[in-house]
Amino acid sequence: MLDTGRTARRLESYVSGAWRAGQGEAKPLAHAATGEVHALISSDGLDFAGALDWGRRTGGTALRRHTLHDRALMLKAIGQALMAGKDEFYAESLATGATPRDAWPDIDGGIGTMLTFASKARRELPNAHVLPEGPVEMLSRDGSFVGQHILTPLEGVAVHINAFNFPVWGMLEKIAPALIAGVPCVVKPASQTAYLTELVVRRILEMQILPDGALQLICGGVGDLLDHVTGQDAVTFTGSAQTGQKLRTHPAVVQNSVRFTMEADSLNAAILGPDAGPGTPEFDLFVKEVAREMTAKAGQKCTAIRRVLVPAAHEGAVIDALRATLDRTAVGLPDDAQTRMGALVSLGEREGVRARIREIAAEAEIVCGTPDEVRLSSGDAARGAFLNPVLLRCADPFSARAPHEIEAFGPVATVMAYDGVEEAVALAKLGKGSLVSSVFTNDTGVAAEMVRGVAAFHGRIMLGNRDSAKSSTGHGAPLAPLVHGGPGRAGGGEEMGGMRGVKHFMMRSAIQGTPRLLAAVTGEWVPGAPAQQDIHPFRKSLAELRIGDQIVTERREITEADVEHFAHFTGDTFYAHMDREAARANPFFEDRVAHGYLIASFAAGLFVMPEPGPVLANYGVDNLRFLAPVYFGDSLQVRLTCKQITPRDGTVYGEVRWDCCVTNQNQEVVAQYDVLTMVAKTWPLTE
Numbered sequence: 190m191l192d193t194g195r196t197a198r199r200l201e202s203y204v205s206g207a208w209r210a211g212q213g214e215a216k217p218l219a220h221a222a223t224g225e226v227h228a229l230i231s232s233d234g235l236d237f238a239g240a241l242d243w244g245r246r247t248g249g250t251a252l253r254r255h256t257l258h259d260r261a262l263m264l265k266a267i268g269q270a271l272m273a274g275k276d277e278f279y280a281e282s283l284a285t286g287a288t289p290r291d292a293w294p295d296i297d298g299g300i301g302t303m304l305t306f307a308s309k310a311r312r313e314l315p316n317a318h319v320l321p322e323g324p325v326e327m328l329s330r331d332g333s334f335v336g337q338h339i340l341t342p343l344e345g346v347a348v349h350i351n352a353f354n355f356p357v358w359g360m361l362e363k364i365a366p367a368l369i370a371g372v373p374c375v376v377k378p379a380s381q382t383a384y385l386t387e388l389v390v391r392r393i394l395e396m397q398i399l400p401d402g403a404l405q406l407i408c409g410g411v412g413d414l415l416d417h418v419t420g421q422d423a424v425t426f427t428g429s430a431q432t433g434q435k436l437r438t439h440p441a442v443v444q445n446s447v448r449f450t451m452e453a454d455s456l457n458a459a460i461l462g463p464d465a466g467p468g469t470p471e472f473d474l475f476v477k478e479v480a481r482e483m484t485a486k487a488g489q490k491c492t493a494i495r496r497v498l499v500p501a502a503h504e505g506a507v508i509d510a511l512r513a514t515l516d517r518t519a520v521g522l523p524d525d526a527q528t529r530m531g532a533l534v535s536l537g538e539r540e541g542v543r544a545r546i547r548e549i550a551a552e553a554e555i556v557c558g559t560p561d562e563v564r565l566s567s568g569d570a571a572r573g574a575f576l577n578p579v580l581l582r583c584a585d586p587f588s589a590r591a592p593h594e595i596e597a598f599g600p601v602a603t604v605m606a607y608d609g610v611e612e613a614v615a616l617a618k619l620g621k622g623s624l625v626s627s628v629f630t631n632d633t634g635v636a637a638e639m640v641r642g643v644a645a646f647h648g649r650i651m652l653g654n655r656d657s658a659k660s661s662t663g664h665g666a667p668l669a670p671l672v673h674g675g676p677g678r679a680g681g682g683e684e685m686g687g688m689r690g691v692k693h694f695m696m697r698s699a700i701q702g703t704p705r706l707l708a709a710v711t712g713e714w715v716p717g718a719p720a721q722q723d724i725h726p727f728r729k730s731l732a733e734l735r736i737g738d739q740i741v742t743e744r745r746e747i748t749e750a751d752v753e754h755f756a757h758f759t760g761d762t763f764y765a766h767m768d769r770e771a772a773r774a775n776p777f778f779e780d781r782v783a784h785g786y787l788i789a790s791f792a793a794g795l796f797v798m799p800e801p802g803p804v805l806a807n808y809g810v811d812n813l814r815f816l817a818p819v820y821f822g823d824s825l826q827v828r829l830t831c832k833q834i835t836p837r838d839g840t841v842y843g844e845v846r847w848d849c850c851v852t853n854q855n856q857e858v859v860a861q862y863d864v865l866t867m868v869a870k871t872w873p874l875t876e
């Protein structure tokens with residue numbers, strides 16, 4: 190290892206409210222591409238039990254004082270500031286061996302994921318401390334005893350033990366949902382690339398946006414930390430299956446039923462459809478994607494393609510095409526403009542990858558690449574952890590074990606031939622559970638059969654074809670709105686997936702009681718809870734409006750003339766509204782019926798205030814159901830109740846959700862829905 194005299198940065202941990210250096214001799218961390226000592230790391234002597242306690246008491250208490258939207262806004266501000274200062278992260282990332290192009294999903298991708306969470310949370314969750322989930326369940330005939338699920342933040346700490354390959358994304362995609370949920374985080378990056386995570390955490394803490402204790406960082410080993418986790422804490426782990434299994438069965442984790450999410454080895458497959466032979470766009474897309482996944486981040490991605498499943502008839506063509514691309518891949522220093530693939534994270538990892546290639550090669554032949562001889566366009570293979578891409582071919586994939594079980598965490602993949610879709614599905618399943626697989630086909634039958642065949646073994650499946658060639662986000666990219674994780678060998682965890690990810694850090698409880706008490710818990714009106722009727726609620730600005738403000742309208746009779754007029758005016762002359770005999774022959778109706786949309790329109794006519802007022806706009810309805818037919822002569826009445834109020838930050842309005850219940854003269858509910866409106870914070874409007 191070459192030390193050029195540059196002073197290596199001694200990393201610190203941020204625990205219990207201060208940056209602290211570990212005691213004793215620190216471990217040197219080498220620059221992946223040059224071998225220079227880049228940083229020093231040690232967490233010896235830190236008080237880990239104290240850190241957990243400080244996070245729970247100081248961070249958790251402070252976070253829970255805020256609403257879901259408050260916390261999302263903190264992340265938005267942090268994400269924007271990180272994005273503005275990202276250049277220094279890119280510079281630091283070079284030491285991990287990643288080219289700037291490889292660093293994009295880590296840095297821009299990580300910050301973008303955080304911003305997506307911040308925005309989705311404010312759009313999809315209420316601005317509240319408690320998150321109601323699902324409908325109110327009637328538990329008694331008279332509606333006096335009801336139930337609903339609610340989610341509240343865990344009162345512990347989220348401990349995130351992360352892998353070396355995504356030092357930024359790996360942290361941000363996990364702290365974003367946890368912090369929105371209201372749970373403080375202790376981040377433990379993999380030592381090898383902890384310098385980049387440490388830099389980002391420094392910048393986040395300097396912003397002073399998060400409350401004290403919301404974010405802590407451990408650079409180095411976690412010591413006895415796991416001995417102190419409780420049933421209110423959550424532990425997430427990304428890395429090798431071996432370490433994961435050890436931590437999952439840690440006595441404190443087992444005894445305290447600690448939530449443990451694991452993402453480990455995954456032998457992801459890319460499957461070329463039987464229809465996608467040479468000359469088709471899908472064939473070209475497949476070859477490009479396999480080559481890209483093998484070489485992006487030098488193949489050190491949990492989602493990288495490891496198994497290349499191809500129809501036997503096209504195996505030779507696929508290998509030739511891949512060899513042509515892989516042989517052209519310029520391997521070298523990550524900051525060299527010619528470089529297409531940078532270095533592995535360390536010389537030690539390179540030795541590990543070589544050893545695993547040897548294991549796979551015992552059951553397969555190498556058809557491209559020379560694992561022990563490195564060809565470089567720049568850099569020094571003795572000092573930097575460089576390796577050229579290695580492609581193998583396994584002639585007997587059903588009896589071979591290694592290509593389905595050995596994850597060579599580098600630019601390595603194995604081609605395996607199949608005969609028919611059933612065989613392709615069976616081969617994909619030999620991975621025993623994967624994060625992702627992709628199927629390249631333009632045939633709807635193949636797509637449906639493959640997905641149904643392999644879905645139970647996969648967290649995500651990407652279908653690639655000519656129509657999404659330009660827009661596809663690709664095989665390897667986990668996306669904030671979609672789940673990431675896989676069963677079996679992949680660890681059995683699930684993360685992100687939009688607001689599902691937030692809920693992983695919250696407790697779901699079923700609350701049972703009267704509508705009045707339930708409404709007090711959730712802050713949302715529930716049918717049967719008290720309501721107040723004074724002035725028309727549409728005359729009230731957000732400053733005056735209260736949950737439970739209600740109007741019960743006059744009645745309006747539906748006539749044949751109304752239905753005839755509506756039918757001819759809108760063009761909706763469906764027979765059930767127009768033809769008595771045909772309507773009577775319909776099993777649902779006894780006679781001609783009013784249009785559902787006529788009912789909703791009359792309902793609006795009954796409850797709106799025509800004059801300009803604080804209700805600025807109606808932006809939709811949710812859960813609209815027509816529950817009973819409305820016949821000529823029936824009379825309709827509307828009960829409209831303010832159900833949920835969501836003030837919007839930085840605007841002059843907020844969103845108000847109204848429970849809208851339309852009944853007939855027999856008090857039967859004929860239509861039920863939520864009306865969504867924008868309501869001014871004050872009226873008249875003031876900027």
Ligand code: NDP
Pocket residue numbers: 350351352353354377378379380381409410411427428429430431432433435436452453454455490491541596597598
């Ligand atoms: P490890 O499992 O060794 O490390 C993963 C994380 O766990 C690191 O933060 C590590 O910290 C930490 N850790 C290790 N031992 C303990 C322990 N006893 N208690 C608490 N934390 C611990 O994996 P590596 O990152 O070294 O990668 C090794 C292999 O794992 C790769 O070659 C690859 O095969 C696989 N891997 C899989 C990934 C995936 O997502 N599928 C991602 C990354 C790696 P420290 O670094 O300080 O030891």
